[in-house]
Every structure is written in structure tokens, then in C-alpha cells.
Amino acid sequence: MDPIIYLDHAATTPVDPAVRKAMDPWFAQDFGNPTTLYAHGVRADEAVEGARQTIAHAIGAQRPQEVYFTAGGTESINWALKGIALERVRGHILTSAIEHSAVRETCLWLAERGFELTILPVAHDGVVDPAEVRRALRSDTILVTLMHANNEIGTIEPIEEVGSVLTDSEAAFHVDAVQTVAHLPIDVQQLRCDLLSASGHKLYGPKGTGFLYARSGIRLGPLLHGGGQERELRSGTHNVPGIIGLAKALEVSTRLLETETQQLTALSRRLIDGILERIPGATLNGSTERRLPSNVHFTFENTQGEALVLGLDLAGICVSTGSACSTVSLEPSHVLKAIGLSDEQALASVRFTLGRSTTEEQIDAVLEVLPEEVNRLRAMSPRAL
Amino acid sequence: MYSDIVKNHFANPRNVKEIPGATAVAEADNPVCGDIMKIFVNVVDGVFCDVGVKTRGCPAAVAAGSVLSEMLIDLPVAEAVRIETRVVDRALGGLPRNKQHATDLAVDALRAVIHQFQSERLP
Known part of the structure; x- marks a missing residue:
């Protein structure tokens, strides 16, 4: 034992052996920068795009371009929340009382900067009531952010029902799925979310990796400015081995x-x-x-x-x-x-x-x-x- | 995170007991983290001859109570009043910075039990 x-x-979670194996060539052998023009870099670019497709497929995204690579759950969440809020300058944000600190602290930071924040209570079992979301929704609500499942007590939230409540709302719906991607079946169409955050190391992938799903057409500003990678929305050289590992981890987990x-x-x-x-x-x-x-x-x-x-x-x-x-x-x-x-x-x-x-x-x-x-x-x- | 001394005192805390009919008994708590420590002492001729400690708290608090109980046995009360948090901290091989409240709890409990002992002796 x-x-x-x-x-x-x-x-x-520990990195799955198959993940480690898939990552290995991309450290020192095929180490090219995916944004370069020579074959060495193009190979890396193709691998990154292949990983994007794998992930898009696994979460039911309509297009691979709706998946953006990040350095983890915290970055994805910060980007989703700030990227929505700062594009809209002002408005109302709705969240729950049991969110992970990445969501909670970002919401409080936005509240300090003039956004209005409603923190919904939860029932004794940790479930958010979709009817409460409906009641708290306002004409100026720009963002609703809820976790798919709670990291402490494991409660799975009624995300689909909240998604239905939000169908006629202008508010963007962000789901923190850090605890659920690869652990529960995920289909962003069923969940009816506009944004979804995930982290690689929670699903037997490498630390320092993650992704943000952002539905086509959603108005989202960048968090990181620089070289314009990820279609000008997330600058920074791609973590190629990490991205390959993340996709592989999701592939293995989905199968299992x-x-x-x-x-x-x-x-x-x-x-x-x-x-x-x-x-x-x-x-x-x-x-x-x-x-x-x-x-x-x-x-x-x-x-x-x-x-x-x-x-x-x-x-x-x-x-x-x-x-x-x-x-x-x-x-x-x-x-x-x-x-x-x-x-x-x-x-x-x-x-x-x-x-x-x-x-x-x-x-x-x-x-x-x-x-x-x-x-x-x-x-x-x-x-x- | 914790020194071997802390781990040792946590795994094998000394003098965990209640003393029926103790000369003095007192309790201290930390309202922030909820830790509580109760100290029982028997004092003969101004010297702690028996000490019991019961703690519900983090490992640092358990260790602080344990190491304090060792320090107190055979110590004159007049000398025990001089025990400060840094003395307990040093005896534990140093606590992480966010655990200083554990030595505060132990010293609060000590001062409370000394106070209890001294007020009992007043006519």
C-alpha cells in the first residue's frame, strides 16, 4: 500500500503519467514559440490548436476559438470577472456567499471600484436558490457568477436552472467550474453559461495551467496586455507543455x-x-x-x-x-x-x-x-x- | 511549518489531566480562533508542585499548553509570573508567525491561574 x-x-491532484508523457517532448525537443513562422514554431502552434479543439469538444463549446488558455483557475476567474466588468464600466454583479476566494475577492475588488454587489445567501446544504437569483436580478445586472460545485462542502449548484433564469437577461453568466471540469459531465450549452473557468491541476494536469471558455460574441476585455496572443485577449507566450498536458488530462479524465x-x-x-x-x-x-x-x-x-x-x-x-x-x-x-x-x-x-x-x-x-x-x-x- | 518540538508536544502532550481539588483552576480562550485552555495547579509553599492542562485548539496551542506545564512544575509562583510569550515560543523552537496566538493563549491561562491562586489567598 x-x-x-x-x-x-x-x-x-498528481499529474497523470499519460499527461506527463504527452508534455515531455514540448520542453526541450519541440520547444518553439507557437507565434513564430518557422516549422519548429508552427509545430507548437498546431499542437496548441489541437489542444484547444480537444478542450472545446470536451466541454461542448461550439468553436475551439471559444477556449482561451490561462495560467490557472484564479487567472481565468479574475479575467472573466474583470474582463466583463471593466468593459461595462458600471453595473450590478450577482454572486453567492460560498464562492471560492478567487471569485469573492475579485467581486469585492470590483465593488470597491464602484460596481454594485449582491451576495446571495445559500441554504443549509449550500444550494443557491435559482428563484433568489431571479429576485435579485436587476436591469443593470452585468454579471452573475456562481460556482458549479463548492470546493469545501462539495455541493453541486443548480447551474442549468440559473442559466434558464438568465435567458432573457443582458447579464453575462460566469461559472467557476474549477472543481467540476473532468469530475462532472460538462456541457456549456446545457449549463447555459457565457463564461466558464477551469484549472489543470485539479484534473490530474499540470499546475499553472487553466482555461477560460468565453462564448462567441460575449464582450470581454483582456486582463493581460502585451504581445497579443490568444486573439489579443490573453497576452503572454503560450505555456506549450502545460497546454498539451491540460488537454491530455481532460481527455483522460473524460474517458474515465x-x-x-x-x-x-x-x-x-x-x-x-x-x-x-x-x-x-x-x-x-x-x-x-x-x-x-x-x-x-x-x-x-x-x-x-x-x-x-x-x-x-x-x-x-x-x-x-x-x-x-x-x-x-x-x-x-x-x-x-x-x-x-x-x-x-x-x-x-x-x-x-x-x-x-x-x-x-x-x-x-x-x-x-x-x-x-x-x-x-x-x-x-x-x-x- | 511546525518545529519537531511542536510536533512532539502535540503528539504526546505532557500533563493532560484535571486535578480534583486543585489549589487553583483557570481558563483562557481566544475569541478569534476559538481555542480554549484550562490550567489546574497545586501549589505547596509557593511552588507549583503539580500542573494539569487541557486544551482544545490548534497544534500550536496544544503544544504551548504542554510545554508550559513542563516549565511550571517545581517553579515558584513568584518566578512564573515572569513567563512571557517569547519564553514559551522559544521553548517550542519558534512558532510560525500566524500562530503567535497560541503562546498568548498559554500565557493568558497562566496569568489567570496565578491570579486565581493569589485571590484565593486573600483574606
Whole structure:
């Protein structure tokens, strides 16, 4: 058995061996700049365009030109939100209370610059109500931005329904699909979104890669100015090996999607049931029906999340407290607060995200160690359960 | 992120216990991160002869309580009042900057228990 049990796939995933292999020639062998005119560069350009087609096909885009390569989810999101807002100069932006900080902070930044912001509440299971979106929509709403699935609690949002609500609106609809591309079937026509952000390293691709889908005809300004790559909208020399790796990763994941979904659903069920059976004072957060198959998120009353993370780490198990990005912060997660958890409950929560290499044996090993660690921390606590 | 000393104290915290009939008991908390620490002390002839600590908090807080309990045993109360956060921090081999609140919690709990002990002795 692998000495490390890695259950933090929502934070990042290992690069798939097939992806690494596909990337390899583009580092030192076919290293040409795709914008150059000689054959060496043209080869790289053709490879980049092939990758664009693969991705466009995988997400149901009508044209490959609707896919733009970026350096990751955060860039895609920043570009989508600022690119829409700054082109329109003023207006109203609609988002939810449980967005990833890349969306949240960008929206707050735009609000500081004169855009009006509505942050919609979510239900206890983390679901955004499309009727609330309809109610909050205004004639001057320029942008609606929601996540496809939440990175902490795994709740899958009713994006199609929100897309329907927005059919007659002028507002651009951006979907943060960083947690779902390659993990759920994605069809931008079905989702009825205008923009969709994705990240390579969440789908067994390389870090520092991502893409933004932008529907043809959407008015979107550039975030990065410079040499005019990506049809003047995203300057910067193409990360050719990264782009090739990203497309390959999506191709592999799309092929494995169905079997992987079944496996992950069974494994996460095993973990959830095992925890509920063995650990008193444990509450599953998020939705039971609308949930990413890989996500298990619990509050363990009268414990502390970071202490559980370190305790499990000392036993070779990698898990996370809420969002990977907020582990440096002491504040309880805004997502957990938004679904109604107290500070104390939010700080006593742990996320397990399963992945391609997760096995039943690993889940069973976690179910041996975790109750002991929870008990150990509770025995140290001055409070009774 | 954490020193080996912190990891060691977190994995094997010293003096985790309640002391029934302790000379003084006090609790401190950090309202921002929700950590709580309760200290039990027995004092004989002005010296801490037994110390128990219970903590619910991050690994740094658990380690701070643990290392503080080791420092206190056999220490005169008059000397313990001089323990500052940097002393606890040094004993832990240095905490990451965003974890300084853990030593604050331990020192707050210490001051509270000393205060409790001193006020009990007042007529």
C-alpha cells in the first residue's frame, strides 16, 4: 500500500503519467514559440490548436476559438470577472456567499471600484436558490457568477436552472467550474453559461495551467496586455507543455469519468457511513443528493480542524481544513458560516477529497485512525462532548 | 511549518489531566480562533508542585499548553509570573508567525491561574 494516504484531491491532484508523457517532448525537443513562422514554431502552434479543439469538444463549446488558455483557475476567474466588468464600466454583479476566494475577492475588488454587489445567501446544504437569483436580478445586472460545485462542502449548484433564469437577461453568466471540469459531465450549452473557468491541476494536469471558455460574441476585455496572443485577449507566450498536458488530462479524465464517478461514490459512501457509525458527534456538511462524488466534509464536535489535520498527517493521511488556500488564516471558513455553522463548528471541520488512486483499503485505514485521533483530541479538551 | 518540538508536544502532550481539588483552576480562550485552555495547579509553599492542562485548539496551542506545564512544575509562583510569550515560543523552537496566538493563549491561562491562586489567598 502507498505509504501516504492522499485525501486532498480538491486541493490538487498528481499529474497523470499519460499527461506527463504527452508534455515531455514540448520542453526541450519541440520547444518553439507557437507565434513564430518557422516549422519548429508552427509545430507548437498546431499542437496548441489541437489542444484547444480537444478542450472545446470536451466541454461542448461550439468553436475551439471559444477556449482561451490561462495560467490557472484564479487567472481565468479574475479575467472573466474583470474582463466583463471593466468593459461595462458600471453595473450590478450577482454572486453567492460560498464562492471560492478567487471569485469573492475579485467581486469585492470590483465593488470597491464602484460596481454594485449582491451576495446571495445559500441554504443549509449550500444550494443557491435559482428563484433568489431571479429576485435579485436587476436591469443593470452585468454579471452573475456562481460556482458549479463548492470546493469545501462539495455541493453541486443548480447551474442549468440559473442559466434558464438568465435567458432573457443582458447579464453575462460566469461559472467557476474549477472543481467540476473532468469530475462532472460538462456541457456549456446545457449549463447555459457565457463564461466558464477551469484549472489543470485539479484534473490530474499540470499546475499553472487553466482555461477560460468565453462564448462567441460575449464582450470581454483582456486582463493581460502585451504581445497579443490568444486573439489579443490573453497576452503572454503560450505555456506549450502545460497546454498539451491540460488537454491530455481532460481527455483522460473524460474517458474515465463514468467509472471513476461510480468508484468515488462508493468509496465516499463507505467513508461517510464509517464515520457516522464510529464517531459520535460527527455531522456531515453539505448536501446528501447534490454532492461531488469525491467530497466528504465533516464537523467533529469538540475538536479542532487543524489539530485533526496534523494528527492525521503524523499518521500519513493528508486531509484539509476547508479551503486549501485558507489554511494560513485563523478565521473560520466563510462557506461554513454561510451554511449556518457556528465559529466553533466551522473550526472543528475537516474535508476529505477522494481521487483516482483512492482504494477501499485506504478508506478503511482512515476509519481506523480517525476515530482514535478524534478521541485523543476530545480527551485533551476542557469541554465534554 | 511546525518545529519537531511542536510536533512532539502535540503528539504526546505532557500533563493532560484535571486535578480534583486543585489549589487553583483557570481558563483562557481566544475569541478569534476559538481555542480554549484550562490550567489546574497545586501549589505547596509557593511552588507549583503539580500542573494539569487541557486544551482544545490548534497544534500550536496544544503544544504551548504542554510545554508550559513542563516549565511550571517545581517553579515558584513568584518566578512564573515572569513567563512571557517569547519564553514559551522559544521553548517550542519558534512558532510560525500566524500562530503567535497560541503562546498568548498559554500565557493568558497562566496569568489567570496565578491570579486565581493569589485571590484565593486573600483574606
